[in-house]
Amino acid sequence: MESHIQNLFAERIGGKTFGKEDVIYKFEKIKRAKKAAKEKFPDMELIDMGVGEPDEMAHDLVVDALCKAAREPQNRGYADNGIQELKDEIPLYMEKVFGVKDLDPENEVIHAMGSKPALAYITSVFINPGDVTLMTAPGYPVTATHTRWYGGDVEILPLLEENQFLPDLDAISLEVCGKSKLLYLNYPNNPTGAQATKSFYKEVIDFAFENEVVVVQDAAYAALTYGEKPLSFLSLPGAREVGVEIHSFSKAFNMTGWRLAFMAGNELVVKGFASVKDNFDSGQFIPIQKAGIQCLRHPEITEKTRQKYERRLSKMVNILKEAGFHATMPGGTFYLYVKAPKGTKAQGNQEALSFANAEEFSQYLIKEKLISTVPWDDAGAYVRLAACFEAFKNGEVSLEEEERILNEIKNRLTDVEFVF
Ligand SMILES: Cc1ncc(COP(=O)(O)O)c(C=O)c1O
Known part of the structure; x- marks a missing residue:
């Protein structure tokens, strides 16, 4: 039902066309790709490296x-x-x-x-x-x-x-x-x-x-x-x-x-x-x-968290390097920001793929590898992977679980050859 309220929205949020635009924003695209991936591979675990907030509770x-x-x-x-x-x-x-x-x-x-x-x-x-x-x-x-x-x-x-x-x-x-x-x-x-x-x-x-x-x-x-x-x-x-x-x-x-x-x-x-x-x-x-x-x-509360991210980030750097990415330890935050590849090489009956930008690469990672990342195409094509992913066992942060997740990422990323 048309409502007069639709005509009253301020221009700053889209005016009369507010809520009617058909542009799909980055995070919505990620959400949709995750849903599609889960449907295609119902038995495969989706690893969420796209998160932007800490995994743990306050002290x-x-x-x-x-x-x-x-x-x-x-x-x-x-x-x-x-x-x-x-x-x-x-x-x-x-x-x-x-x-x-x-x-x-x-x-x-x-x-x-x-x-x-x-x-x-x-x-x-x-x-x-x-x-x-x-x-x-x-x-x-x-x-x-x-x-x-x-x-x-x-x-x-x-x-x-x-x-x-x-x-x-x-x-x-x-x-x-x-x-x-x-x-x-x-x-x-x-x-x-x-x-x-x-x-x-x-x-x-x-x-x-x-x-x-x-x-x-x-x-x-x-x-x-x-x-x-x-x-x-x-x-x-x-x-x-x-x-x-x-x-x-x-x-x-x-x-x-x-x-x-x-x-x-x-x-x-x-x-x-x-x-x-x-x-x-x-x-x-x-x-x-x-x-x-x-x-x-x-401040020692932060120090403990910092050490956890440092450990995870350095392992992530090594895994990404093994998969051919140019990854280096960040100076800070809990993010790793790496250049997106231009494509993949043909392998067996798998055709070569090309990625026009980071968004296409990130969609590929979600849909084919069930690894969620956040793409950035503002100044070069990059994806962001977060070290604050959840790795718990019996409610506690677990090193064993962390290793398992990181190994899984390694296996999924190293069975293709990326082209940069
Ligand atoms: C760069 C940056 N600034 C600010 C914020 C917002 O933080 P807050 O939870 O304090 O609002 C975030 C959260 O992701 C951030 O990444």
Whole structure:
């Protein structure tokens, strides 16, 4: 039945044609391919390397803190812009883990209900129609979406392997620089797994001063690094004068569903953010903030998780290398990002195949090998495999199960010859 409501949708979500477009988005294509694969091979296990969230629960210590605080009547109400107790803990954590000194717990930190809303709200603080957000791609698209919703424009900065997946700031035109207000970065980077360097961050700070932009560094995977110690943008001189960093409890503490994050850095940005946030939400439930305090006091929780991902990622690198891929250990995150092959060689009665892009390769992997990955065709053809796949036995993370799954992947990938 036609409804007058169909004609009322805002242009930002498609206007009158909202819900009627026939474009199928990437994650829906993956879902459909998984369904088709299960129907074709009902007895074969589908291995999901496409996940983007931790396999494990939050630590007992953190769950206990939530339960205790939830029983205390004084914690029942609106939390507004957050409890001071959590704000006080953030500078201590930032110093302990990242060597960031002297963050002011009153004015330079604020909690958020996950980094996703924080990345959305920040556009409301700065973007007027016609303003530009500089956005790395491939990547997490929330700030770009909201920039457009406010009538702003997005300038894509491609992340290329030859530049270590760091954006080339010199390639941005003067005209675009003149209109830019926000520079969104995300290191360690989803999906490339790249980590930023101090010298890159120095370049970013110079760029921000020269072009008068605000840096928003999305640190959702900050403490999950391999080979090098975690690095905060805020640890560099000048960073706090030009930007903020957004840290999340989701990946570091296995708390995706809890919705807790914090922003730290420039006082004026934090002040603007607080004002906008206050008009969108009433703060995260106080017991969740109290549980968050326990996380910040126990960074060894993240360290244990980091070690698990490191072990899995290094095994995944070896398997992919054996299958002919150019795989190297990522600098951070829990993702492995590898170039998609151009096709496969003919073998027996199996014809040679060719893949026009990463999406076709990823569809092949799901439908023929029952391995789910996420394809990215934004800057070259790559697929992302996650090390946070589920490998449990009797409710516990099991090394034996992990080995079995990885062996299965190896067998499935090494019985074809890929062409790169
Ligand atoms: C780069 C990046 N930023 C932000 C988020 C969102 O994290 P949160 O759970 O804190 O909203 C994600 C989640 O996948 C992410 O990959």
